[in-house]
Amino acid sequence: MRAAARELGIAQPAITRSIQELERELGVPLFERKARGVIPTAMGDAFIRRARSVRSELVRARDEIEQLRGMAHGSVRVVLSMVPHMALLPHALRPFRIRYPNVHLDIIDAVFPTVASEMNDGTIDCYIGPPPERLPDGLVTEKLFDNTRVILGRKGHPLAQAKSLRELVNAEWVTTSITAKAEHELGPLFQQHRLRPPKLVLQAHSALTLIVSLIYSDLLTMLPVQWTHFQLTRDALQTIEVAEQLPAPPICIIRRAGLPLTPAAEHFCDLMRRASAHVAPRGAKQARPVTTRSRR
Secondary structure: OHHHHHHHOOOHHHHHHHHHHHHHHHOOOOEEEEOOEEEEOHHHHHHHHHHHHHHHHHHHHHHHHHHHOOOOOOEEEEEEOHHHHHHHHHHHHHHHHHHOOOOEEEEEEOOHHHHHHHHHHOOOOEEEEOOOOOOOOOEEEEEEEEEEEEEEEEOOOOOOOOOOHHHHOOOEEEEOOOOOOOHHHHHHHHHHOOOOOOEEEEEOOOHHHHHHHHHOOOOEEEEEHHHHOOHHHHOOEEEEOOOOOOEEEEEEEEEEOOOOOOHHHHHHHHHHHHHHOOOOOOOOOEOOOOEEEOOO
16 A cells, blocks of 8 residues: 555555545445555456556547547557567558657567456557457457468478478477467367377477577477568578468457557558558468457
8 A cells, every 4th residue: 555655646545545435435345454455355356457447448548639639649559479570560660650650669479368358458459460269258350361380490400301290290399379278289280180199398488489499409380381481580490391281370450349449559450451461371361351249
């Protein structure tokens, strides 16, 4: 409570009275008093989630009004998975900075499962990357393009000449955090071809971890084809050309339903849409901008 008072620049008794008045109005305790401070009750946690969402919308309302007035201030907070980082952001960053030079762009490198709660409470404008298996309530998705994957290892990998997954059953693998469980990323593919489950020895939660672990070991991984085109990885990694098809999740924009983005955030998404028209893998279907809402 003392730390909160210092942060807000008001007296601690005023904070205590405000909390007590709020608890009387709601008819429930929001905090549990402990010797070393207070912790939220279950109802307090629910109220905090809603309060964060309200606060985020107030900030966006201010930014939207200023941007509509021609005052290009505020911030845009987006989450990009690896594919948009590599294939879309290079085409969008410069024109966005030209159009909104004074807007602070906050870009988070992550996949949907790690930011689902922030998407729900409105602290993130949008997410661009592979969608979750089930879209949470209150969100809407727009597919940019379908995708495909390849198997990658370091240059000169001992299995570089393999022509099928069967020849890779004894390999060790590194997976990403695109799925809630690492085995769900490769397991179904091997099972589909009646092969024993792959040996997963490392799960990477960042592109840097993935790159380092591939270059400095004999680990293999299965990644979107855009990794083979990206300047920083195309010369360090080698594609293992297997005969099997390796489908990948589509790349989508996910945002909250019923609440418009600020002009700056919408402009960023539009630039990413334009960029996607040029990077869809050969043979993959370029999607029309059709949105899908989650079912309540």
